Amino acid sequence: MKIAIVGTGYVGLVSGTCFSEMGVDVTCVDVNKEKIEQLQHGMIPIYEPGLEEMVHKNVKAGRLHFTTDLTEVLDEVEVVFSAVGTPPDEDGSADLKYVLEVARTVGRNMNKYLVVVTKSTVPVGTAIKVKQAIREELEQRGVTLEFDVASNPEFLKEGAAVEDFMRPDRVVVGVESDRAKESMTRLYRPFMLTNDRMIFTDIPSAEMIKYAANSMLATRISFMNDVANLCELVGADINMVRKGIGADTRIGQKFLYAGCGYGGSCFPKDVKALIKTAEQNGYEMQVLKAVESVNERQKSVLFRKFVNHFSGDVKGKTVALWGLAFKPETDDMREAPALVLIDLLLNAGVTVKVYDPIAMDECHRRIGDTVVYCKDMYEATVDADALMLVTEWKEFRVPSWSVLKKSMNGRVVIDGRNIYERRELEENGFEYYKIG
Numbered sequence: 441m442k443i444a445i446v447g448t449g450y451v452g453l454v455s456g457t458c459f460s461e462m463g464v465d466v467t468c469v470d471v472n473k474e475k476i477e478q479l480q481h482g483m484i485p486i487y488e489p490g491l492e493e494m495v496h497k498n499v500k501a502g503r504l505h506f507t508t509d510l511t512e513v514l515d516e517v518e519v520v521f522s523a524v525g526t527p528p529d530e531d532g533s534a535d536l537k538y539v540l541e542v543a544r545t546v547g548r549n550m551n552k553y554l555v556v557v558t559k560s561t562v563p564v565g566t567a568i569k570v571k572q573a574i575r576e577e578l579e580q581r582g583v584t585l586e587f588d589v590a591s592n593p594e595f596l597k598e599g600a601a602v603e604d605f606m607r608p609d610r611v612v613v614g615v616e617s618d619r620a621k622e623s624m625t626r627l628y629r630p631f632m633l634t635n636d637r638m639i640f641t642d643i644p645s646a647e648m649i650k651y652a653a654n655s656m657l658a659t660r661i662s663f664m665n666d667v668a669n670l671c672e673l674v675g676a677d678i679n680m681v682r683k684g685i686g687a688d689t690r691i692g693q694k695f696l697y698a699g700c701g702y703g704g705s706c707f708p709k710d711v712k713a714l715i716k717t718a719e720q721n722g723y724e725m726q727v728l729k730a731v732e733s734v735n736e737r738q739k740s741v742l743f744r745k746f747v748n749h750f751s752g753d754v755k756g757k758t759v760a761l762w763g764l765a766f767k768p769e770t771d772d773m774r775e776a777p778a779l780v781l782i783d784l785l786l787n788a789g790v791t792v793k794v795y796d797p798i799a800m801d802e803c804h805r806r807i808g809d810t811v812v813y814c815k816d817m818y819e820a821t822v823d824a825d826a827l828m829l830v831t832e833w834k835e836f837r838v839p840s841w842s843v844l845k846k847s848m849n850g851r852v853v854i855d856g857r858n859i860y861e862r863r864e865l866e867e868n869g870f871e872y873y874k875i876g
């Protein structure tokens with residue numbers, strides 16, 4: 441089976457590589473020439489555990505190809521996936537210009553039946569717009585050709601993307617013809633050998649499932665952050681509360697971790713987009729509006745703890761900041777809580793010394809030399825009045841407190857991900873603040 445995946449970002453590259461791992465002949469297409477040249481030379485533009493080896497293996501096996509020109513392969517493939525970006529428009533709704541651009545390119549150049557699948561996260565109703573765009577292009581050419589559109593939202597997480605794609609909890613496919621269903625079943629069969637978790641729906645439901653899933657996860661996080669803040673006021677411990685409620689199988693253990701706010705390229709964008717979709721349909725998503733505002737407030741929680749500790753007297757202080765990426769195992773800093781925190785600290789006249797195992801270059805690209813970049817986690821703590829943990833990378837989990845005692849100027853640790861033990865910190869003479 442041959443397929444094309446248009447858009448070689450996180451989703452396009454990971455899904456294309458995983459399909460090729462299962463024996464499918466995949467061509468990854470991107471308009472970004474530099475990215476495609478890098479990939480053709482074996483360089484992987486994103487950091488994702490396990491991906492590089494898999495790309496090299498499948499390129500070598502002749503099953504994974506990269507090009508800037510979709511039209512080269514349209515006559516050979518059975519399915520075209522669109523995995524291009526859908527960034528938020530100024531008003532929060534998803535910008536569909538790239539998705540529709542791909543649809544038009546397909547319509548202008550196709551010469552046989554194709555299944556055109558949207559993998560990008562797109563609002564309900566997008567498939568109809570995609571179909572319309574292809575039809576218009578075919579009409580312009582005076583050609584009549586059969587094609588199907590489908591919706592196949594992606595649920596992978598950055599940092600665990602390969603694992604998520606290879607062993608999905610479920611694969612959701614919105615289809616409107618048996619022919620498209622058959623193609624998608626054949627394509628995903630190798631991923632379903634141990635467990636058939638394919639869920640076929642109508643197209644609007646598939647489009648909605650993606651937003652509802654991300655919004656539900658974001659809701660759990662904001663809810664737990666809200667409860668954590670209340671725990672602090674009433675003397676309860678959010679970690680104990682999390683275990684206590686997560687043990688109820690109806691609630692479950694996952695995505696219940698309080699912290700310094702959710703970030704990334706998806707939760708913030710998708711929550712906003714669903715609020716907007718509702719507005720456009722005369723409905724108000726009250727819960728999601730609260731989810732968003734709790735998250736905004738939570739991004740400044742470490743700063744508030746820091747200011748309170750020093751009774752407002754923070755000008756001229758130095759902070760060591762561990763972790764910049766929006767979560768571990770990625771260099772992605774889109775909507776990262778660290779960016780909000782850095783901004784607040786710099787505006788308050790604080791010197792910020794940062795370290796992240798992977799995201800240092802990305803941080804520099806975004807905020808230049810406004811902070812001090814350190815070569816390791818301990819260097820960042822030299823002369824620091826406080827240490828703030830923002831991203832829970834494994835290497836931050838068991839630091840040497842004796843080294844920190846020597847390197848730091850102060851004895852304050854503010855833990856934005858609740859990874860340390862209060863007793864251990866206090867035994868070592870630190871004042872410890874956590875979330876909840």
Ligand SMILES: NC(=O)C1=CN([C@@H]2O[C@H](COP(=O)(O)OP(=O)(O)OC[C@H]3O[C@@H](n4cnc5c(N)ncnc54)[C@H](O)[C@@H]3O)[C@@H](O)[C@H]2O)C=CC1
Pocket residue numbers: 446447448449450451452469470471472475523524525526538541542559560561562594595596597598705706
């Ligand atoms: N990043 C993630 O973890 C996940 C993202 N998604 C969704 O998947 C979609 C893609 O996300 P990412 O991979 O993060 O995006 P990205 O922004 O990393 O990559 C998108 C790529 O599409 C390319 N592109 C744009 N227009 C094009 C065109 N006309 N032809 C060919 N290539 C074109 C861009 O050059 C870019 O390389 C979004 O809708 C996102 O919400 C869904 C699940 C997970």
Ligand SMILES: O=C(O)[C@H]1O[C@H](OP(=O)(O)OP(=O)(O)OC[C@H]2O[C@@H](n3ccc(=O)[nH]c3=O)[C@H](O)[C@@H]2O)[C@H](O)[C@@H](O)[C@@H]1O
Pocket residue numbers: 561594595596597598599654657661694695696697698699700701702703704705706707766767
């Ligand atoms: O649509 C998408 O793009 C993806 O969005 C998220 O994946 P991702 O953004 O890569 O990262 P997550 O692991 O979900 O973390 C998102 C944010 O929530 C925070 N988080 C997560 C879990 C938790 O319990 N608490 C918490 O604060 C993380 O620190 C991070 O900032 C979803 O988990 C994926 O299923 C989805 O495919």
